[in-house]
Amino acid sequence: MKSLIQLLHFGYHQAMSCIFPVAIFGTLALSSVIxxxxxxxxxxxxxVLLAVQYLMYRSGLETKDEIKVICVFHIIGLVLEIYKVWMGSWSYPEQAYSKILGVPLYSGFMYASVASFMCQVWRRLRMDMTGWPGFAPSMLLGAAIYINFFTHHFMPDFRWWLTALVFIVFWKTWIIYRVRATTYRMPLSLAFIIVGFFIWTAENIATFFNAWKYPDQHDAWQLVSFSKISSWFLLVIISVIIVAQLKYVKANRTADDPKSS
Known part of the structure; x- marks a missing residue:
């Protein structure tokens, strides 16, 4: 019975952390048929997504710091989307006034939704990490992963080398999370894989509702390639690195502030 209660509490916090991603895919689904x-x-x-973000902030579901992180990820995602569309990786075939170089502005929110989930679940499950590799190794790895998304179009693709490096850099890193009074832990690399798989699943839903289209989906929808899981795996790593680093910076500032004691 205790295990069931723990699972229900865990599921509740996961569901509450997914409000913004659910809003995105719900909007995509409804707007495709209505x-x-x-x-x-x-x-x-x-x-709609701007309104959802405003309501989440005004209701207290998101904090000002979380809004800032979401804005950072919106910019990171939008830049990547513009480049990928320019390279022909996928396209946004519908018309819109809010398009920049063929990319609608809402697309950045799909990346920001990952950051929203990370921030929310971190706060709700009172997360922490042990064995964090530090600022330089984590940020250099995150930068290399992000740059590889751009350079693999005209240079060798180093994603598998970078994936191996992820397991090396984070092999001692564990996520600590709490459900009610009980503390659990999980290898960080395993969490990367799980979240990457669920984002790939969400990507299939998004392309089904014409959020964007890959070249092989223009004639008829088909399952997104399983190889995309590796891309989302690496993107999740960038998200976690930035969110974790910002959390540590804030925690250190709070500890150094005499007013916080």
Whole structure:
């Protein structure tokens, strides 16, 4: 019975942490079947997601610091989207006023939703980490992963080397999380894989509802390649590195502030 109660509490906090991602995919699904008068679909999605973010902040579901992290990830994601669309990796075929170089502004929120989940679940499950490799190794690895998303179009793809490096750099790192009064832990690399798989699943849902299209999906929808799991695995690592580093910076500032004691 205790295990069931723990599972229910864990599921509740996971579900609450997924409010923004669910809002994104719910909006994509509804807007694909319900005509929107006077607005292009991509523009309507952007307005809805801005409204959701505003309501989450005003209701206290998200903090000001979490909004800042989401904005950072929106920019990181949007830059990557612009480059990938320019290279022909995928496309956004519908019209919109809120497009920049063929990419609708709402697309950055799909990356930001990963950061939203990370921030929310970190706070709700009172997460911490042991064996964190430190600022330089983690940030250099995160930067190398992000740069490889751009350079593999005209240079060798180092994703598998980078994946191996992830397991080396983080092999001592464990996530500590708490459900009620009980503390649990999990290898960080395993968490990367689990979250990457669920994002790949969400990506299949998004492409099914025409959020974007890969070249092989223009004639008819088909399952996104399993190889994309590795891309999301690496993207999740960037998210965790930035969120964890910001959490540590904030914790150190709080500890150094005499007013906090």
């Amino acid at each position: 005509p929107i008068p006077f607005l292009h679909r991509y523009d309507a999605i952007l307005l």
